Amino acid sequence: MTTIALLGTGLLGHAIGQRLLAQGLTLRVWNRTATRISTLVSAGAIPIEQLSESAQGCDAVITVLKDGPATSDVVHALDDLRGRCLIPMGTMGISQSRDLATFMNSRGGSYLEAPVLGSRPEALNGSLLVMAGSDPDVFKQQQHLLSHVSAQPVLVGPVGSGAATKLALNQLIASMTHAFSLSLRLVQQADVPIETFMEILRPSALYAPTYDKKLKRMLEQHYSDPNFSTALLRKDLMLFLQEAMQSGLNPEGLSGLSTMLVQATAHDLDELDYCSLHELTQSIRP
Incomplete structure (x- = not known):
C-alpha cells in the first residue's frame, strides 16, 4: 500500500489529506501547529512525531x-530522502522550486513540483488542477498518486514551469477580481x-465564471469562511511581480493593485476571502 507523508495541514493541505485517506492511501501527517492534524488522525492518519523522520x-x-x-x-530538516519523491503543492517562486529540486537530487531523491489551482471543495472531490513541473519519467512514476487529487494532472514542462504557471494563474485571480469589483462599483x-x-456580461466574451462565483459574496459583504485568503493572494501577487521583473517584463500596471492589497492589512481583510478586496474599491472620500 502506498504511504504518503503530508507536511502542512492548513485549509488546502487538510482537504488534500482527507482526499488521500478516502482514496485508501496510508497517510502520515505533520503540521507546525500540532493541533491541526487532530481531525486527520481521528480519520486514520498517522501523526509524525519528529519532523526529521517524516520521510521514513x-x-x-x-x-x-x-x-x-x-x-x-x-x-x-528531513532525513532519509534517498529514493523519496518530494511533491510540493503550494505556491512558490521559480528559483525557489529549482533550488529544492537540486537539494533533492543531492540527497538521492527525486522532485516533482505540483502546484494546484482550486481550493478545499476541489481537493475533497479530487478535481484540483495540477500543473506539474518535472522530468517526464518522474511525472510518469507519480501520475497515479496525482490522480487521487486531480482528474487530469498536466505535465507543463521541466522544474520551474509548474511554479511559473501557478503564479500566472494567481495573478489572473487578483487582476480579474479587482477589475470585476471596479465594474460593479461603477454601474452601481x-x-x-x-x-x-x-x-x-454573461453571454459576452468578457465573462468568466469566477464573477458569478464571487458576486453574492461581494454584494452581501460576506467574506468569512475563505478557501483562499486575501493575505495569500497578496503574497502570490508580490511573488508574481518579483518573477516578472526578474524575467525582464514590465508589470507596472499591477503596482496599484499590489498597493491596494497592502492596504488590506489595515482594513483587517487579510484572513477573509480574497474577494474582500471589493471593500477597497469603494468611493474615495475626502
Missing part, C-alpha cells in the same frame, strides 16, 4: 506550505441594476 517509510512527501522559504526550511453608482449588468 514513505513513497513520497507532499508539502502544502505557505511559500518557498517555509517549504525549504521544512524539507532541509450609475443606478444600473446588477442583474441587468450581469445579463449583458
